[in-house]
Amino acid sequence: MLVIGELINGMYNQAGGAIQKKDKSVIQRLVREQVEAGCDVLDLNCGPLSHNPAEDMAWLVESVQEVTDKMLCLDSTKPNAIEEGLKIIRNKAIINSTSADKEKLDVFVPLALKYKTGLIGLTLDKKGVPQDKDRRMELAAMIIADCQEKGFPLEDLYIDLVILPVNVAQAQLEDTLNALAEFKIHSSPAPKTVVGLSNVSQGMKERSLVNRTFLIMAIVNGLDAAILDPLDKELMDSLITAELILNKQIYCDSYLQAYKKK
Amino acid sequence: MLVIGELINGMYNQAGGAIQKKDKSVIQRLVREQVEAGCDVLDLNCGPLSHNPAEDMAWLVESVQEVTDKMLCLDSTKPNAIEEGLKIIRNKAIINSTSADKEKLDVFVPLALKYKTGLIGLTLDKKGVPQDKDRRMELAAMIIADCQEKGFPLEDLYIDLVILPVNVAQAQLEDTLNALAEFKIHSSPAPKTVVGLSNVSQGMKERSLVNRTFLIMAIVNGLDAAILDPLDKELMDSLITAELILNKQIYCDSYLQAYKKK
Numbered sequence: 199m200l201v202i203g204e205l206i207n208g209m210y211n212q213a214g215g216a217i218q219k220k221d222k223s224v225i226q227r228l229v230r231e232q233v234e235a236g237c238d239v240l241d242l243n244c245g246p247l248s249h250n251p252a253e254d255m256a257w258l259v260e261s262v263q264e265v266t267d268k269m270l271c272l273d274s275t276k277p278n279a280i281e282e283g284l285k286i287i288r289n290k291a292i293i294n295s296t297s298a299d300k301e302k303l304d305v306f307v308p309l310a311l312k313y314k315t316g317l318i319g320l321t322l323d324k325k326g327v328p329q330d331k332d333r334r335m336e337l338a339a340m341i342i343a344d345c346q347e348k349g350f351p352l353e354d355l356y357i358d359l360v361i362l363p364v365n366v367a368q369a370q371l372e373d374t375l376n377a378l379a380e381f382k383i384h385s386s387p388a389p390k391t392v393v394g395l396s397n398v399s400q401g402m403k404e405r406s407l408v409n410r411t412f413l414i415m416a417i418v419n420g421l422d423a424a425i426l427d428p429l430d431k432e433l434m435d436s437l438i439t440a441e442l443i444l445n446k447q448i449y450c451d452s453y454l455q456a457y458k459k460k
Numbered sequence: 461m462l463v464i465g466e467l468i469n470g471m472y473n474q475a476g477g478a479i480q481k482k483d484k485s486v487i488q489r490l491v492r493e494q495v496e497a498g499c500d501v502l503d504l505n506c507g508p509l510s511h512n513p514a515e516d517m518a519w520l521v522e523s524v525q526e527v528t529d530k531m532l533c534l535d536s537t538k539p540n541a542i543e544e545g546l547k548i549i550r551n552k553a554i555i556n557s558t559s560a561d562k563e564k565l566d567v568f569v570p571l572a573l574k575y576k577t578g579l580i581g582l583t584l585d586k587k588g589v590p591q592d593k594d595r596r597m598e599l600a601a602m603i604i605a606d607c608q609e610k611g612f613p614l615e616d617l618y619i620d621l622v623i624l625p626v627n628v629a630q631a632q633l634e635d636t637l638n639a640l641a642e643f644k645i646h647s648s649p650a651p652k653t654v655v656g657l658s659n660v661s662q663g664m665k666e667r668s669l670v671n672r673t674f675l676i677m678a679i680v681n682g683l684d685a686a687i688l689d690p691l692d693k694e695l696m697d698s699l700i701t702a703e704l705i706l707n708k709q710i711y712c713d714s715y716l717q718a719y720k721k722k
Contacts, residue, residue, distance in 0.1 A: 364704060364711055371705050375680060403713045404701065411676055411701040418637060418677040439666065439673040442626060444634050449627050451665045 199441060200239060200423035201434075202271050202292075203232035204396065206258065208245015217244055217254055222261045229266050235428035236438070236458040240266070241294060242283070243273035251279035259283045271318075271425075277305045284313040292316035294425075295358060298323045298337040303344045316354045317345075318392055327360050331373035334359055335380070342389055352385060356392040356423055363400040364408060371398070371412070378419040390422035410436040417441070461703060462501060462685035463696075464533050464554075465494035466658065468520065470507015479506055479516055484523045491528050497690035498700070498720040502528070503556060504545070505535035513541035521545045533580075533687075539567045546575040554578035556687075557620060560585045560599040565606045578616045579607075580654055589622050593635035596621055597642070604651055614647060618654040618685055625662040626670060633660070633674070640681040652684035672698040679703070 205228050208214040216224035229240060240262060244254040251274055262270060263286075272283045273294040280293055295318035296306035310317040319341035321334045328334045338357045345355050359374050382388050393416060399408035410433045413424060417440040428434055438457045441447045450456060467490050470476040478486035491502060502524060506516040513536055524532060525548075534545045535556040542555055557580035558568035572579040581603035583596045590596045600619045607617050621636050644650050655678060661670035672695045675686060679702040690696055700719045703709045712718055 368704070368711050369707050372707060375705075398705075404697075404716065407697055407701050408705070411698055412705055414673055414676040415680040415702065415705060418680055435666075435669055436673055439669050440677065442630070443637075443660075443670070443674055443677060445631050449630050454666065 199417060199421065199437065199446075200390075200392075201237045201428055201437065202239040202241050202392070202423060202425040203235075203237035203428045204241050204394075204425050205232055205427060205429065206240055206262070207243040207273070208248055208254075209243065210245075214245050214247060217248065217258070220257060222264075225258065225261045226265045229262050229268075232428045233266055233268060234458065235431075236434055237268070237428040239269040239271050239292065239423075241271040241273050241425055243294075244279065251276050252282040255279040255283040256286060259286055263288055271316075277309060280306075281309060281313075284309070284315065287313075290315065292318060292356070294318045295320050296341070298340045300344075303341065307345060307348045307350050310354070311348065311350055316356060317350065318356045318358050319345075319389075320358045320360055322360050327362060329367075330370065331377050334374070334377055338377075338381070338389075342385055345389075346385075352389050353387045355389040357381060357389050358392045358394060361393055361395075361398045361412070363398060363402065365402055366400075375415055375419050378416055378421055382420050391420065392423040392425065393421060395424050395426040406430055406432060409433055413437060414440045418444070461679060461683065461699065461708075462652075462654075463499045463690055463699065464501040464503050464654070464685060464687040465497075465499035465690045466503050466656075466687050467494055467689060467691065468502055468524070469505040469535070470510055470516075471505065472507075476507050476509060479510065479520070482519060484526075487520065487523045488527045491524050491530075494690045495528055495530060496720065497693075498696055499530070499690040501531040501533050501554065501685075503533040503535050503687055505556075506541065513538050514544040517541040517545040518548060521548055525550060533578075539571060542568075543571060543575075546571070546577065549575075552577065554580060554618070556580045557582050558603070560602045562606075565603065569607060569610045569612050572616070573610065573612055578618060579612065580618045580620050581607075581651075582620045582622055584622050589624060591629075592632065593639050596636070596639055600639075600643070600651075604647055607651075608647075614651045615649045617651040619643060619651050620654045620656060623655055623657075623660045623674070625660060625664065627664055628662075637677055637681050640678055640683055644682050653682065654685040654687065655683060657686045657688040668692055668694060671695055675699060676702045680706070 206213050208217045242258045244251045248254045271292040271294050272280045296302045297320050321337040398412045399405040468475050470479050504520045506513045510516045533554040533556050534542045558564045583599040660674045661667040
């Protein structure tokens, strides 16, 4: 599974302060820590306080590329911020994200095609986050259809089902898990699936426990990628063990350590 | 989900010594600890060193019933040991277990009918543990057919898929998880499913982590019952959280504590 590290996000204190002060050392430490913990992709988000997201994103990409060759996931609602990052990116990237709104798809899908990137598509639109599985599937189908129309390869599309927190929408989570499994029969090749994991436990007391339990459930239902905190050791250990049980990691006594050296 | 506590088993040091010395206090402490941790059913197994399993089982049932009204699961390969226990049991019990062998089914199904108990059916026979999902499903079908023929209610039947350890049969576990989900469409009413959880991590270093990860995966695939160590707090917390996510426990900040007071 693709592990996308979430910590370089201006919303969080450490990265937020570093972006404002243009302090590379903090960002580069966050890169190293997340990579050592086993993450495959680094999410870069300038955060809500950025006055110049395009400049900040370019600075983030530059700073991060000085210390890693890992794939980057450019995370912004502003197409120009994402494009400034893409202009200087060395490896394949992922755009995070488009919604199912036509005007968003008409900007982000061509951008992803131009720079040959992956693309995360959120199953929500101007009306908000859907309240049931059918509407989630409908919005996903709209994103998929638009990508097919524009010639965007579905194997580079990641559908994000937008999980709501347990304490907000407890009755919806089983549906969302079922939807993950259904995606695999949705079209061929099937789009990949991704979750922004931390949202599931927003505002709850047992955040780490809820995060890792939901992640394991999503993995057994075929989840392809997750945006998460790779420094949460118990979360990463759960992820690695779930992959071990599904025969995606080779067993050895020290399988947890072996994963991080992959 | 039905949590069956595994600790009153002569195979383990504490219970083994207590059964030999007929020391009630140890057994009754194991009852209290498991019930406080949230278990619904107590498995009682005299262990391999018992010289007189029938007498030992009756003593176990008596000792346990002095301190709890929880359901008991009588665990022995010897029908006479199970029957001695059933003769004095107050509440509904479960027989653990029959195999798919005709001569076993011809003894244990009538015994379960006579005492109106539940029955665990292991998907194995004289040839041993099956090596793939098809054979597991075939053995399960043999047990189900035999129960139907003898008029045993399928809602009281628990199919145990006999999970092998990750380090022995890593490639089989995903199949076993899929089989769990398939059971729900196997017959109507579908038989329940149960796993002897600890086996999945036999001989491994990260036992508790592997146990709880597999349990969560099994729960999302519809598992109805598990024989496990309820004193493994992280395991129980994972189980409760999985049920919370599937909307089977009501959310509150202290949902972990609330479960144990149910």
